[in-house]
Amino acid sequence: MQIKLYNTLTKKKEDFVPLNGNEVRIYSCGPTVYSYAHIGNFRTYVFVDNLRRLLKYNGYKLRHVMNITDVGHLESDADEGEDKMEKAAKKENKSPYEIAKFYAEAFFKDMDRLNIERPEIIAKATEHIPDMLEFAKEIVKNGYAYETSTAIYFDVSKLDKYPVLSNRNVDDQIAGARVDVDPEKKNPYDFAIWIKAPENHIMKWDSPWGLSYPGWHLECSAMSRKYLGEVFDIHTGGVDHIPTHHENEIAQSKGAFGKIPAKTWMHVEFLQVNGGKMSKSLGNVYTISQLQEKGIEPLAFKMFCYTAHYRNKLNFTFDGALSSQKALNRLRESYLKHESGTRNIDQSIIDEYKGQFVDAINDDLNIPLAMSTVWEVARNDCKSKDFANLLLEFDKVLGLDLINSGKYIEEQLKIEIPDEIQELIEKRKKAREDKNWNLSDEIRDEIKEKGFIVKDTKDGGMTVEKM
Ligand code: AMP
Numbered sequence: 001m002q003i004k005l006y007n008t009l010t011k012k013k014e015d016f017v018p019l020n021g022n023e024v025r026i027y028s029c030g031p032t033v034y035s036y037a038h039i040g041n042f043r044t045y046v047f048v049d050n051l052r053r054l055l056k057y058n059g060y061k062l063r064h065v066m067n068i069t070d071v072g073h074l075e076s077d078a079d080e081g082e083d084k085m086e087k088a089a090k091k092e093n094k095s096p097y098e099i100a101k102f103y104a105e106a107f108f109k110d111m112d113r114l115n116i117e118r119p120e121i122i123a124k125a126t127e128h129i130p131d132m133l134e135f136a137k138e139i140v141k142n143g144y145a146y147e148t149s150t151a152i153y154f155d156v157s158k159l160d161k162y163p164v165l166s167n168r169n170v171d172d173q174i175a176g177a178r179v180d181v182d183p184e185k186k187n188p189y190d191f192a193i194w195i196k197a198p199e200n201h202i203m204k205w206d207s208p209w210g211l212s213y214p215g216w217h218l219e220c221s222a223m224s225r226k227y228l229g230e231v232f233d234i235h236t237g238g239v240d241h242i243p244t245h246h247e248n249e250i251a252q253s254k255g256a257f258g259k260i261p262a263k264t265w266m267h268v269e270f271l272q273v274n275g276g277k278m279s280k281s282l283g284n285v286y287t288i289s290q291l292q293e294k295g296i297e298p299l300a301f302k303m304f305c306y307t308a309h310y311r312n313k314l315n316f317t318f319d320g321a322l323s324s325q326k327a328l329n330r331l332r333e334s335y336l337k338h339e340s341g342t343r344n345i346d347q348s349i350i351d352e353y354k355g356q357f358v359d360a361i362n363d364d365l366n367i368p369l370a371m372s373t374v375w376e377v378a379r380n381d382c383k384s385k386d387f388a389n390l391l392l393e394f395d396k397v398l399g400l401d402l403i404n405s406g407k408y409i410e411e412q413l414k415i416e417i418p419d420e421i422q423e424l425i426e427k428r429k430k431a432r433e434d435k436n437w438n439l440s441d442e443i444r445d446e447i448k449e450k451g452f453i454v455k456d457t458k459d460g461g462m463t464v465e466k467m
């Protein structure tokens, strides 16, 4: 069945046909490595993983690039505030390079724990400064940029059309424009492609404009062209990239070589927490490790992502994620039961399930719908190796590492009870001895909130397991 993908550029679901025969070229905007990536970021990378797996499942070869932003991303996407890397370096009393190394390693560790495939090419911004400088010079040479006392700005008024991806209206912005940080900017939407480094700035390079550093959007333009050519198949990111970062990448490519760099632009809707934005001030910016501390495995978070289509908002709650953990455990148990099953299943039944699954994933990665087929197979009363193999086939796209189900279940049984939980268990024992049933129930709920389930046994004892 033909793959269909939603393209933000045309606002339509389109038949996907690669530009270069059997090879699909993809560029994914990667993390800015100034702190730990959060579960919202990982929703986007889980989607990228599914996209890779979907294309491979359909027989395509991949050339996939992801960047690591380690310079030039200012606090606001629109050229305001400090460079995020330099700010983190000052705060942690380290060099920006040490910060980048530390958080990039942490990022890839989480990616591995989520069983997310690595792109073929990982490109760090700081290792591509000459490519970016070359790109900036082309933009300037073609008359699309101008110099101010602080930066080289892209002049959006020189473009035939801006914006092309988003609905933001340039005139509205001009009318309601805030006081701009740089009064030398000609239009409010003009953005810095190169920034002149203030005296105390650490990351800076020689350029025709003195010691300076690249603007954030430029790295993706320069590195995608370097590794994938001027026009490639798919560009991915979160929806926050639509109005500024990707709009500006398109502007830059048009300025340098007159083309929109990717054919299909795919964007993942936001992961919210408790129905609202994730933000440091609300204290709800969770990491994969923090989820693990609450008894939610990284792969259970991946499973949680499968409860909504990537183009819909997904609301994270701990209850929801704990349900996904339980569902994942059930799926593993079902797989193992099929694995030791003896029944033979008619090939036509296998083909029908496979057809349903492929129809769902090829329709703009409708994973929630594909999951309904997964569950039908998992729950089938006929226990059969044929179904176990079919689940493994589905897992080529889901990436839940089902083949190792037995190992995960064993590990869960082995999990040590943390001291904090052990203390609560002791308190609960005491409450039960005192016949203080209310307190006993309260402690049981508290233990549950921390990701463990206490069950009372008939002989008056207790068992504890991880949720
Ligand atoms: P950053 O490290 O800020 O450049 O973000 C890395 C990726 O995560 C980008 O593709 C963002 O669009 C995406 N992203 C950021 N916040 C969220 C969120 N709450 N939900 C989904 N994706 C997000």
Ligand code: ZN
Binding pocket: 028, 029, 030, 220, 245
């Ligand atoms: Zn980018």
